[in-house]
Amino acid sequence: MTNHLRHGFLLGVSFGLLLSTAACSSPKQEAGAAEENAVREADIQWSKTAGTRDLEATISYYADDATVLPPNAPVATGKQAIRAVWAPMLAPDSSISWEVTKVEVARSGELAYVLGTYQLASKTEPDKGKLLEVWKKQADGKWKVVADIFNSDLPLPGPPAKTK
Amino acid sequence: MTNHLRHGFLLGVSFGLLLSTAACSSPKQEAGAAEENAVREADIQWSKTAGTRDLEATISYYADDATVLPPNAPVATGKQAIRAVWAPMLAPDSSISWEVTKVEVARSGELAYVLGTYQLASKTEPDKGKLLEVWKKQADGKWKVVADIFNSDLPLPGPPAKTK
Numbered sequence: 336m337t338n339h340l341r342h343g344f345l346l347g348v349s350f351g352l353l354l355s356t357a358a359c360s361s362p363k364q365e366a367g368a369a370e371e372n373a374v375r376e377a378d379i380q381w382s383k384t385a386g387t388r389d390l391e392a393t394i395s396y397y398a399d400d401a402t403v404l405p406p407n408a409p410v411a412t413g414k415q416a417i418r419a420v421w422a423p424m425l426a427p428d429s430s431i432s433w434e435v436t437k438v439e440v441a442r443s444g445e446l447a448y449v450l451g452t453y454q455l456a457s458k459t460e461p462d463k464g465k466l467l468e469v470w471k472k473q474a475d476g477k478w479k480v481v482a483d484i485f486n487s488d489l490p491l492p493g494p495p496a497k498t499k
Numbered sequence: 500m501t502n503h504l505r506h507g508f509l510l511g512v513s514f515g516l517l518l519s520t521a522a523c524s525s526p527k528q529e530a531g532a533a534e535e536n537a538v539r540e541a542d543i544q545w546s547k548t549a550g551t552r553d554l555e556a557t558i559s560y561y562a563d564d565a566t567v568l569p570p571n572a573p574v575a576t577g578k579q580a581i582r583a584v585w586a587p588m589l590a591p592d593s594s595i596s597w598e599v600t601k602v603e604v605a606r607s608g609e610l611a612y613v614l615g616t617y618q619l620a621s622k623t624e625p626d627k628g629k630l631l632e633v634w635k636k637q638a639d640g641k642w643k644v645v646a647d648i649f650n651s652d653l654p655l656p657g658p659p660a661k662t663k
Binding site: 402404405406407408409410437439441442443444445446448450465466467469471481482484485486487488489490491492 | 603
């Protein structure tokens, strides 16, 4: 190797590493806040969609292989089973909505979880509770829900407490 | 720039990019399976620990700012509130255990979710259900639970169904 060749080579290695450092870290860190907003916005839109009682539009927020874990019922995996879980929650006599309380996105920007609270207005079975959703960015760049679970804040219905 | 210098520079850029590609992607992909195993193993150990009814050891699997969302009760955030949720589940007359059904780790290797099923053996209130946990790798490299929610598969207790 001539001196010039060696000099050029080392300069090139530095430049190459510099290039890749830029490509490898900063965009991901910047992506953090943008992805967090994207998931939060998607969740807000999802609650609004459920408010319109449009079952198919509500179900469209799930990935094809998503899992829903409804209280007092078995696990529902896939769109068909998930549709059956959602249908009664979108009945004309009830109204469901929820709010995000926390969003955290993985540094890699493709996996996130959401904590939130929900309200179910209903004459027969009003309810309020909490939820945990896992969102995953799909191949087309859209965020979809891959796992969704919720439960009530209200005490279990049962016989009135005995007083001795 | 002489020809030699230019030649060396381009060679160096290629080498630098090659180096960084190796540093930037492959270890992360290899880390995927390793981290998935780490989370799965931690969860298996956690269930065994709960089986010993050691409250403090069980609670030690949570991050300090973790959130537990127990059914039919309000959200519990932080160790103090989480301790109160766990105490009755580790009572001498009951025995809780759970199994992982799915683990998925973010590409960045610091955030993961676990789907699973649980059984609560108890003379007074036997139960079985499902769970969703979010784990996060802490600054010291240990995986801890940051969010934990579960609910029962069993139908709600209530008045027997009316037959017309």
